[in-house]
Amino acid sequence: MSAHVLLLEDDPAIARTVAYALEREGLRTTHSLLLQDARNLLRHGAFDLLVLDVGLPDGSGLDLCREVRAAGGTPVLMLSAHGEEIDRVLGLELGADDYLAKPFSPRELAARVKALLRRAAVQAPAPLARTAPFLDDRAGQRMVLHGRPLALTRREYRLLACLLAGAGRIHARDTLLAAAWGDESDSQDRTVDTHIKTLRAKLREADPTREYISTHRGMGYCLDV
Structure with missing residues:
Protein backbone atom coordinates (compact mmCIF):
# COMPACT_ATOMS: atom_id res chain seq x y z
CA MET A 1 0.00 0.00 0.00
CA GLN A 123 15.20 4.09 11.33
CA ALA A 124 11.95 2.75 12.76
CA PRO A 125 12.97 1.68 16.27
CA ALA A 126 11.71 -1.15 18.39
CA PRO A 127 8.27 -0.01 19.57
CA LEU A 128 8.71 -0.28 23.34
CA ALA A 129 11.56 -0.56 25.82
CA ARG A 130 10.78 -0.94 29.51
CA THR A 131 13.21 -0.07 32.29
CA ALA A 132 11.09 0.23 35.40
CA PRO A 133 9.64 2.67 36.26
CA PHE A 134 10.12 4.09 32.73
CA LEU A 135 8.55 2.99 29.47
CA ASP A 136 10.22 4.25 26.29
CA ASP A 137 7.76 4.34 23.38
CA ARG A 138 10.43 4.67 20.71
CA ALA A 139 8.09 4.53 17.73
CA GLY A 140 6.04 7.38 19.20
CA GLN A 141 9.09 9.20 20.66
CA ARG A 142 7.28 9.33 23.98
CA MET A 143 8.43 8.52 27.49
CA VAL A 144 6.17 7.25 30.28
CA LEU A 145 7.00 7.35 34.00
CA HIS A 146 4.87 5.31 36.42
CA GLY A 147 2.26 4.99 33.68
CA ARG A 148 2.12 8.76 33.15
CA PRO A 149 3.23 10.21 29.78
CA LEU A 150 5.83 12.96 30.14
CA ALA A 151 5.34 16.18 28.17
CA LEU A 152 8.83 16.31 26.66
CA THR A 153 10.28 18.26 23.77
CA ARG A 154 12.12 16.34 21.08
CA ARG A 155 15.51 17.23 22.63
CA GLU A 156 14.36 16.28 26.13
CA TYR A 157 13.07 12.95 24.86
CA ARG A 158 16.37 12.18 23.16
CA LEU A 159 18.34 13.14 26.26
CA LEU A 160 16.20 10.97 28.51
CA ALA A 161 16.27 8.06 26.04
CA CYS A 162 20.08 8.23 25.97
CA LEU A 163 20.29 8.33 29.77
CA LEU A 164 17.79 5.49 30.08
CA ALA A 165 19.61 3.28 27.58
CA GLY A 166 22.70 3.57 29.77
CA ALA A 167 20.95 3.78 33.14
CA GLY A 168 23.41 3.68 36.02
CA ARG A 169 26.29 4.91 33.86
CA ILE A 170 27.70 8.45 33.74
CA HIS A 171 27.19 10.14 30.37
CA ALA A 172 29.56 12.92 29.35
CA ARG A 173 28.01 16.14 28.08
CA ASP A 174 29.50 15.55 24.63
CA THR A 175 27.75 12.18 24.45
CA LEU A 176 24.41 13.69 25.44
CA LEU A 177 24.88 16.60 23.03
CA ALA A 178 25.49 14.19 20.14
CA ALA A 179 22.50 12.04 21.13
CA ALA A 180 20.02 14.93 21.32
CA TRP A 181 21.31 17.30 18.66
CA GLY A 182 23.31 15.12 16.30
CA ASP A 183 24.82 16.88 13.31
CA GLU A 184 22.45 19.85 13.68
CA SER A 185 24.21 21.25 16.70
CA ASP A 186 26.54 24.20 17.14
CA SER A 187 25.59 24.10 20.81
CA GLN A 188 27.78 24.14 23.88
CA ASP A 189 27.82 22.08 27.07
CA ARG A 190 25.62 24.75 28.68
CA THR A 191 22.82 23.74 26.31
CA VAL A 192 22.86 20.23 27.78
CA ASP A 193 22.84 21.65 31.32
CA THR A 194 19.80 23.82 30.53
CA HIS A 195 17.83 20.93 29.02
CA ILE A 196 18.77 18.62 31.90
CA LYS A 197 17.39 21.26 34.29
CA THR A 198 14.00 21.35 32.52
CA LEU A 199 14.00 17.55 32.22
CA ARG A 200 14.59 17.21 35.98
CA ALA A 201 11.67 19.55 36.66
CA LYS A 202 9.32 17.44 34.52
CA LEU A 203 10.46 14.21 36.17
CA ARG A 204 10.00 15.80 39.58
CA GLU A 205 6.48 16.86 38.63
CA ALA A 206 5.63 13.29 37.60
CA ASP A 207 7.30 11.74 40.66
CA PRO A 208 8.14 14.18 43.48
CA THR A 209 9.39 11.39 45.75
CA ARG A 210 12.90 11.20 44.25
CA GLU A 211 15.50 12.69 41.92
CA TYR A 212 16.25 10.50 38.92
CA ILE A 213 19.14 12.40 37.33
CA SER A 214 22.35 12.88 39.32
CA THR A 215 25.17 15.27 38.45
CA HIS A 216 28.80 14.09 38.56
CA ARG A 217 30.97 17.20 38.49
CA GLY A 218 33.51 17.26 35.71
CA MET A 219 32.10 14.03 34.29
CA GLY A 220 28.43 14.36 33.30
CA TYR A 221 25.02 13.02 34.23
CA CYS A 222 23.58 9.67 35.28
CA LEU A 223 20.02 8.34 35.37
CA ASP A 224 19.36 6.33 38.53
CA VAL A 225 16.46 3.87 38.29
Whole structure:
Protein backbone atom coordinates (compact mmCIF):
# COMPACT_ATOMS: atom_id res chain seq x y z
CA MET A 1 0.00 0.00 0.00
CA SER A 2 1.35 3.46 -0.91
CA ALA A 3 2.23 6.00 1.76
CA HIS A 4 -0.52 8.44 2.74
CA VAL A 5 0.42 12.14 3.02
CA LEU A 6 -1.66 14.85 4.70
CA LEU A 7 -1.15 18.23 3.03
CA LEU A 8 -2.24 21.31 5.00
CA GLU A 9 -2.12 24.27 2.61
CA ASP A 10 -4.61 27.14 2.26
CA ASP A 11 -3.60 28.15 -1.28
CA PRO A 12 -5.61 25.89 -3.66
CA ALA A 13 -3.21 26.44 -6.58
CA ILE A 14 -0.17 25.43 -4.53
CA ALA A 15 -2.08 22.50 -3.05
CA ARG A 16 -3.03 21.18 -6.50
CA THR A 17 0.57 21.44 -7.70
CA VAL A 18 1.95 19.68 -4.63
CA ALA A 19 -0.70 16.96 -4.67
CA TYR A 20 -0.01 16.29 -8.36
CA ALA A 21 3.76 16.04 -7.73
CA LEU A 22 3.26 13.64 -4.81
CA GLU A 23 0.71 11.49 -6.61
CA ARG A 24 3.05 11.18 -9.60
CA GLU A 25 5.48 9.55 -7.15
CA GLY A 26 2.82 7.05 -6.08
CA LEU A 27 1.94 8.80 -2.81
CA ARG A 28 -1.69 9.13 -1.74
CA THR A 29 -2.45 12.73 -0.77
CA THR A 30 -5.28 14.17 1.30
CA HIS A 31 -5.56 17.95 1.22
CA SER A 32 -6.88 20.21 3.97
CA LEU A 33 -7.36 23.97 3.67
CA LEU A 34 -7.81 24.69 7.38
CA LEU A 35 -6.01 23.76 10.57
CA GLN A 36 -9.14 22.48 12.30
CA ASP A 37 -10.02 20.25 9.34
CA ALA A 38 -6.52 18.74 9.46
CA ARG A 39 -6.92 18.05 13.17
CA ASN A 40 -10.19 16.22 12.47
CA LEU A 41 -8.55 14.15 9.73
CA LEU A 42 -5.76 13.14 12.10
CA ARG A 43 -8.25 12.09 14.76
CA HIS A 44 -10.01 9.72 12.37
CA GLY A 45 -7.20 8.44 10.18
CA ALA A 46 -3.52 7.51 10.05
CA PHE A 47 -0.98 9.31 7.87
CA ASP A 48 2.59 8.38 7.06
CA LEU A 49 3.81 11.98 6.68
CA LEU A 50 2.50 15.52 7.11
CA VAL A 51 3.24 18.56 4.92
CA LEU A 52 2.17 21.62 6.92
CA ASP A 53 2.00 25.26 5.87
CA VAL A 54 2.89 27.78 8.58
CA GLY A 55 0.43 30.59 7.78
CA LEU A 56 -3.23 29.51 7.74
CA PRO A 57 -6.55 31.38 8.05
CA ASP A 58 -7.39 29.70 11.37
CA GLY A 59 -3.94 29.34 12.93
CA SER A 60 -0.45 28.06 12.24
CA GLY A 61 0.85 24.74 11.05
CA LEU A 62 3.47 25.09 13.78
CA ASP A 63 0.72 24.44 16.34
CA LEU A 64 -0.20 21.19 14.62
CA CYS A 65 3.47 20.24 14.35
CA ARG A 66 3.79 20.63 18.11
CA GLU A 67 0.68 18.52 18.73
CA VAL A 68 1.75 15.77 16.33
CA ARG A 69 5.25 15.57 17.78
CA ALA A 70 3.87 15.30 21.31
CA ALA A 71 1.66 12.40 20.23
CA GLY A 72 4.05 10.41 18.07
CA GLY A 73 6.83 10.15 15.52
CA THR A 74 5.05 10.91 12.23
CA PRO A 75 7.49 12.75 9.91
CA VAL A 76 6.66 16.43 9.39
CA LEU A 77 7.78 18.75 6.59
CA MET A 78 6.99 22.44 7.16
CA LEU A 79 6.23 25.02 4.45
CA SER A 80 6.40 28.79 4.84
CA ALA A 81 5.82 31.75 2.56
CA HIS A 82 8.26 33.86 4.52
CA GLY A 83 11.49 31.94 4.33
CA GLU A 84 12.52 33.67 7.54
CA GLU A 85 15.08 32.02 9.79
CA ILE A 86 12.84 32.37 12.84
CA ASP A 87 10.15 30.23 11.19
CA ARG A 88 12.69 27.58 10.25
CA VAL A 89 14.31 27.48 13.69
CA LEU A 90 10.95 27.40 15.49
CA GLY A 91 9.65 24.64 13.22
CA LEU A 92 12.71 22.47 13.78
CA GLU A 93 12.67 23.10 17.53
CA LEU A 94 9.03 22.01 17.64
CA GLY A 95 10.01 18.73 16.02
CA ALA A 96 9.70 19.24 12.26
CA ASP A 97 11.93 16.87 10.28
CA ASP A 98 12.46 19.19 7.31
CA TYR A 99 11.61 22.71 6.16
CA LEU A 100 10.98 24.22 2.73
CA ALA A 101 10.47 27.92 1.98
CA LYS A 102 8.13 29.17 -0.73
CA PRO A 103 8.46 29.45 -3.64
CA PHE A 104 9.74 25.91 -4.02
CA SER A 105 10.06 23.30 -6.72
CA PRO A 106 7.30 20.64 -6.49
CA ARG A 107 9.85 18.07 -7.60
CA GLU A 108 12.16 19.05 -4.74
CA LEU A 109 9.28 18.79 -2.27
CA ALA A 110 8.38 15.33 -3.58
CA ALA A 111 12.03 14.26 -3.31
CA ARG A 112 12.23 15.47 0.29
CA VAL A 113 8.98 13.71 1.20
CA LYS A 114 10.27 10.44 -0.24
CA ALA A 115 13.58 10.86 1.62
CA LEU A 116 11.74 11.41 4.92
CA LEU A 117 9.59 8.33 4.32
CA ARG A 118 12.67 6.22 3.54
CA ARG A 119 14.41 7.49 6.66
CA ALA A 120 11.37 6.73 8.81
CA ALA A 121 11.19 3.20 7.42
CA VAL A 122 14.91 2.50 7.91
CA GLN A 123 15.20 4.09 11.33
CA ALA A 124 11.95 2.75 12.76
CA PRO A 125 12.97 1.68 16.27
CA ALA A 126 11.71 -1.15 18.39
CA PRO A 127 8.27 -0.01 19.57
CA LEU A 128 8.71 -0.28 23.34
CA ALA A 129 11.56 -0.56 25.82
CA ARG A 130 10.78 -0.94 29.51
CA THR A 131 13.21 -0.07 32.29
CA ALA A 132 11.09 0.23 35.40
CA PRO A 133 9.64 2.67 36.26
CA PHE A 134 10.12 4.09 32.73
CA LEU A 135 8.55 2.99 29.47
CA ASP A 136 10.22 4.25 26.29
CA ASP A 137 7.76 4.34 23.38
CA ARG A 138 10.43 4.67 20.71
CA ALA A 139 8.09 4.53 17.73
CA GLY A 140 6.04 7.38 19.20
CA GLN A 141 9.09 9.20 20.66
CA ARG A 142 7.28 9.33 23.98
CA MET A 143 8.43 8.52 27.49
CA VAL A 144 6.17 7.25 30.28
CA LEU A 145 7.00 7.35 34.00
CA HIS A 146 4.87 5.31 36.42
CA GLY A 147 2.26 4.99 33.68
CA ARG A 148 2.12 8.76 33.15
CA PRO A 149 3.23 10.21 29.78
CA LEU A 150 5.83 12.96 30.14
CA ALA A 151 5.34 16.18 28.17
CA LEU A 152 8.83 16.31 26.66
CA THR A 153 10.28 18.26 23.77
CA ARG A 154 12.12 16.34 21.08
CA ARG A 155 15.51 17.23 22.63
CA GLU A 156 14.36 16.28 26.13
CA TYR A 157 13.07 12.95 24.86
CA ARG A 158 16.37 12.18 23.16
CA LEU A 159 18.34 13.14 26.26
CA LEU A 160 16.20 10.97 28.51
CA ALA A 161 16.27 8.06 26.04
CA CYS A 162 20.08 8.23 25.97
CA LEU A 163 20.29 8.33 29.77
CA LEU A 164 17.79 5.49 30.08
CA ALA A 165 19.61 3.28 27.58
CA GLY A 166 22.70 3.57 29.77
CA ALA A 167 20.95 3.78 33.14
CA GLY A 168 23.41 3.68 36.02
CA ARG A 169 26.29 4.91 33.86
CA ILE A 170 27.70 8.45 33.74
CA HIS A 171 27.19 10.14 30.37
CA ALA A 172 29.56 12.92 29.35
CA ARG A 173 28.01 16.14 28.08
CA ASP A 174 29.50 15.55 24.63
CA THR A 175 27.75 12.18 24.45
CA LEU A 176 24.41 13.69 25.44
CA LEU A 177 24.88 16.60 23.03
CA ALA A 178 25.49 14.19 20.14
CA ALA A 179 22.50 12.04 21.13
CA ALA A 180 20.02 14.93 21.32
CA TRP A 181 21.31 17.30 18.66
CA GLY A 182 23.31 15.12 16.30
CA ASP A 183 24.82 16.88 13.31
CA GLU A 184 22.45 19.85 13.68
CA SER A 185 24.21 21.25 16.70
CA ASP A 186 26.54 24.20 17.14
CA SER A 187 25.59 24.10 20.81
CA GLN A 188 27.78 24.14 23.88
CA ASP A 189 27.82 22.08 27.07
CA ARG A 190 25.62 24.75 28.68
CA THR A 191 22.82 23.74 26.31
CA VAL A 192 22.86 20.23 27.78
CA ASP A 193 22.84 21.65 31.32
CA THR A 194 19.80 23.82 30.53
CA HIS A 195 17.83 20.93 29.02
CA ILE A 196 18.77 18.62 31.90
CA LYS A 197 17.39 21.26 34.29
CA THR A 198 14.00 21.35 32.52
CA LEU A 199 14.00 17.55 32.22
CA ARG A 200 14.59 17.21 35.98
CA ALA A 201 11.67 19.55 36.66
CA LYS A 202 9.32 17.44 34.52
CA LEU A 203 10.46 14.21 36.17
CA ARG A 204 10.00 15.80 39.58
CA GLU A 205 6.48 16.86 38.63
CA ALA A 206 5.63 13.29 37.60
CA ASP A 207 7.30 11.74 40.66
CA PRO A 208 8.14 14.18 43.48
CA THR A 209 9.39 11.39 45.75
CA ARG A 210 12.90 11.20 44.25
CA GLU A 211 15.50 12.69 41.92
CA TYR A 212 16.25 10.50 38.92
CA ILE A 213 19.14 12.40 37.33
CA SER A 214 22.35 12.88 39.32
CA THR A 215 25.17 15.27 38.45
CA HIS A 216 28.80 14.09 38.56
CA ARG A 217 30.97 17.20 38.49
CA GLY A 218 33.51 17.26 35.71
CA MET A 219 32.10 14.03 34.29
CA GLY A 220 28.43 14.36 33.30
CA TYR A 221 25.02 13.02 34.23
CA CYS A 222 23.58 9.67 35.28
CA LEU A 223 20.02 8.34 35.37
CA ASP A 224 19.36 6.33 38.53
CA VAL A 225 16.46 3.87 38.29
